[in-house]
Amino acid sequence: MRKILFLLLISFFSFLNAQTKVSGIVIDEFDSPVAFANIIFKGSSEGTITNDNGRFYFESEETYDTILVSFIGYETQELQLASKVNYELEIILKESTEQLDEVVIYTGKQSKKNNPAIDILKKIWAKKRENGVNKFKTYQYDKYEKVEFDLNTIDSALIKSRLFKGLEFIFADLDTSRITGKTYLPMFLNEVFSKVYGDNRLALRKEDVLGNKNSGFGGNQAITAFVEDLYSDYNIYDNYLKFFDKSFTSPLSKTGVDTYNYVLSDSTFIDNKWCYNIIYYPRRKNELTFKGDFWVNDSTFAVKKINLEVTKSANINWVKEIYIEQDFNVVNDSVFLLKRDYMLSDFAFSKKEKSRGVYGKRTTVFDNYIFDQEKGEAFYKSESDPYDPRVFDRDTTFWKNARLERLNEDEAGIFQLLDTLKTVPKFNTYYDIVSVLGSGYIEIDKWNLDIGDIYSTFGINDAEGIRVRGGARTFFGQNDPWRLEAYTAYGFDDKKFKHGVSGKFLLDRKNRLIISGGHRRDVEQLGLSLTSTNDVLGRSIASSSLVSVGNNNRLTNINLSVFNAEIEPIKNFRVLVGSSFRTLSSALPEDFSLDYVDTSSPTGISSEVKQFDINTTLVYTPGKRTIGYGVERLNINDNHSTLLFNYTKGISGFLESDFDYERVQFSYTQPWQIGGFGRLTSTVELGKTFGEVPLGLLSVIPGNQTVFSLYKTFPNLDFYEFVTDTYATVHLEHNFNGRLFSRIPFLRKLNLREIVGLRGAWGQISDENIALSAPTNIPLLAPDEQIYWEYSLGIGNIFKIFRIDFNFRGNYLENPDARAFGVTGSFGFNF
Structure with missing residues (x-):
């Protein structure tokens, strides 16, 4: 979004x-x-x-x-x-x-037979590991990158429209794209200069950013994160090239012969090297493919030049054009090195020829290659600071030497144009509106405060009825070393106010040492996750869902206080140690009871759980990329795995805490890009509780009674239908990205995407825990006789924004009010 x-x-x-x-x-x-x-x-x-x-x-x-x-x-x-x-x-x-x-x-x-173009292609496959920097033990080079965004397809009607009344001056200097022939107006420019080092023997790579310069909205890290994610690095020799979370088949891949037509078109000298020209274009429509041509040397079979253009029929949203050029420099008879990489994307709501949109252009230039200079393993493991203030404050002399490709007149003029625009009230109004929609917060600069988030303002649930909420957070800048947040809410049925407040403080930037704490009193749906909530501000969608399936009345009053310390001693490895004190009671005791046997109570039964816990959590996210250095950072990518281990120790007696117990939990989530067949996301979760605890502290297999498709939940389970103290769950969801529907003629033009899911859960609950929670008014069942399982068939990209899933229950149909079939859905903007 x-x-x-x-x-x-x-x-x-x-x-x-x-x-x-x-x-x-x-x-x-x-x-x-x-x-x-x-x-x-x-x-x-x-x-x-x-x-x-x-x-x-x-x-x-x-x-x-x-x-x-x-x-x-x-x-x-x-x-x-x-x-x-x-x-x-x-x-x-x-x-x-x-x-x-x-x-x-x-x-x-x-034809695939007797085709000289394919014979050449096979020789490219055989030689691809011998070309470029792969030929050397170590390498280093300079890298200069500029990313630009432009408003395109500008005509007199747009210039004279009410939208740009008072802003006509920005159209004084327009230019024409050399790729599409459309007029465009540059609006954003980001430049980065860095030195890259690599060791092929150790499979190590390091990039030191020495300069970073922004124009336009460069101060907004959300935009910078978007740019980083949008233009990730790629290698044309790989079988698949990933753009916009999609895998496109490379024309140089070994699977290319089944995907593309190849034609040997021409041959000539380029930089004194005899090269063949091969044209390629897709065999079928609606697949994630390119068209274009490339020039390849006749002896090394290294690519000298290549261009790739995504076909208009490709199943990708909001992108009308993608065009890529790469040029390789001839170092000697056997070495071809990447010299320049250019990529243009035309973002638009429609793929019609005259539709307006935004160009995103990235140009990367490589130079000053040096090979076989030993650096040592310690050099690669030491990291420079890409957020050093000096990196963002380089003078004109630095940039004059760092730019391996000079700025043209338009690019150089962006800085002055944006400085002028920021003085225009109408432009600032547009900027503020979109900023609110993107972040969910309304900025009040004079108070260094954000009001929001606006998307949590309204909700409905069985306990509170109609619910309204308002909140705020401190905001001095996107790299704040501390942040305070608070909210208050009111339910019109229970006539009660709720609240939450939290604070986070970054004490050591290098090791990411953060302390945090807060307090929350609210109504929450706790049956949506296997892990206990320690988030004093977060709220599950099930707690305020406007539409529910069945009786969504198993809600809990939660009074929670937490204190945590977090450190990141190694990149992407976090250690969290904290404590929490919770008081839990049913928000609708007539429908959902948390009662348990309590011999110290005059009645022998208690309806409220008081619990003090100490938690230790280890989180490892290899490959995760972030931006910013404040107490809250932005994630750039979502294609990394996540391994989590959690140990919880419940202590009785302290602060009148009720129970002694221990719980261990482990989860592993991994996205898999399966070539041209889409993306598989898998999650495995395991857990066990040692000791006797009541229903409020047991592990609930996450049901889903909302109408939304929520990953890691079971949409055909009611909340608290299965309760365990020992459990194992598996979730698999695969999005084929239209690979199958593109083969069906009458579905091909709709660009639909097929999604399949498979989920399973096994668990047990001890006789002691059943007896402890005997006074409750809901059945305590666990899927111990056989693995509970579900599967789903989904259709995505309906009108480009909707997804619908048809969910089927595999067993335990004899459970009370068991739902054998259900329909869930979601919406969002995805490429």
């Missing part, structure tokens, strides 16, 4: 020295568009490929007077250009009458 809102923000809101510009359409003799036709400037290797509709646009900084247009099965057309700028050309290709000896020619799908 944060990513899409950022694009909306940019939407609210130069000069390239191109000498030759050409655009138009390529058709055959029957007026049908010719997709994937090859067009180049004669006497050069500069060119492009027509899109699915036969249209093209490209340009060059050089002056050319002739283009060549070719495609398999057609005669090559040579066309003289009347001027430097030639738009809306119509080029007609005639069917070829010639036959080549080397390969059988087809229009459309190409």
Whole structure:
């Protein structure tokens, strides 16, 4: 959601020295568009490929007077250009009458046999580990990266619209994209210069950021995190290239022959190296594929140049175009090193040709390669500080030397444009609106306070009826070393006020030593998680769900005080030690009782649990990337695994605490990118409680009586249907990202995505714990006879934002009010 809102923000809101510009359409003799036709400037290797509709646009900084247009099965057309700028050309290709000896020619799908292009491709596979920095023991190089966002498809109607009234001055200098031919206005620029070191023998890599410069909304770390996640590194030699959480089949992959058509088109000298030109385009529509061409050396079979353009039919949302160029530098007869990487993404709500959107452009330049200089393992394990204030305060002399590619006039003008815009009230209003939608908080700068979050303002549940909530937090900046938060809420049925307050303090930035504490008194649905809640501000969706399935009346009054200390001695490894004191009682005792046997009570029964616990938690998240250095950081990626171990010791007597017990819990969550077959997410959870405890302290197999699809819950279980003191659960969910539906003709154009899920739970509850909680008015059952299981079949990407899941219960259908079938759903903005 944060990513899409950022694009909306940019939407609210130069000069390239191109000498030759050409655009138009390529058709055959029957007026049908010719997709994937090859067009180049004669006497050069500069060119492009027509899109699915036969249209093209490209340009060059050089002056050319002739283009060549070719495609398999057609005669090559040579066309003289009347001027430097030639738009809306119509080029007609005639069917070829010639036959080549080397390969059988087809229009459309190409043969996999006796195809010289595929023979070359096989040699690329064999040599890919020998090319580039992989040939050396160690390597280092300079890396300069600039990321830019531009408002595109600007016309007079947009300029004169009420949206930009009073902001017309920003359109004074517009330019034209060399890829799409559309006008655009730069609005954001981020530059980073770093030195990269690597050791192939130790499989270690280190990147020291030496300079970071932002324009536009650079102070907003949510935007910076979005940029970091959006433009993750990739290697064209990998089988799959990951963009926008999707895996695209690389044209250089070993599975490419089943995904792409390949054609050997041309050969020529590039930088004194004889290279072959191979055109490729997808065999099927609606798959995550590219079209384009590449030049490969005839002896090393290293790629010299490649361009990749995502086909318009690819099953990806909010992105109309993705275009990639990579150029490799020839160091000697056997070494080709990446010199320049360029990526353009056209974000838009519609894939129609004239729809407006936002360009996201990343340019990365590599230089000053040095090889086989020993650094030692300790060098790679020592980390520089990417948030050192000096990194963000480099002078003009530093950037003059650091820019391996100079800024053009438009890019250099962004800094001045944004400084001017920030003085315009209307622009600040737009910025504030989108900032509120993205963060959920309303900023009050003069008080250094945020009001919110606004998304928790309204709710409904059986105990409170209609519920309203208001809250606030301190906010001096995004890297605050401390933060205070508080809220209050009121239920109109129970006529009670609730509240929560918390504080977090970062004491040591290097080791991430944080102390935190807080207090909360509220109504909560505790049957949604296997772990006890120690969050004094969080609230489950089940506690305020507007629509529930069955009787959603098993709610708990919770009075919670916590104190925690946290440290991160090793990157992505956190140790948390804390204590909590909880008082639990039923919010609706007539429907849901937490009563238990208490011999010290005059009645022999108690309805309230008082419990003091000491907790130790270890969390390891290898591969996790974050941004910021304050007490609260932002996550950049979600493709990392999470291992969690928790030990809880309950102590009786202290603060009138009721029970002595011990609990150990372990969970492991792992996302798996399974090539072109989508993404699998798996979670395993194990736990055991030692000692006798009542219902309020037992482990509940997480049911789900909401209408929302919630991962790690069982949508066909009611809350508290299964209660355990020993348990094991497994959750598997796989999103095929449209891989199957793209094979079905009548579903292909809908770009739907298929999701399957499988869930299982096993558990036990001791006779002693059953007897202790005998006074309760709900059955205490555990899935001990056989593993309880469910499966689901889901359809995602409905109208690009909705998902619906059909959930089936596998067994224990004899349980009271067991739900054999249910439907849940969710919505959100996903690529």
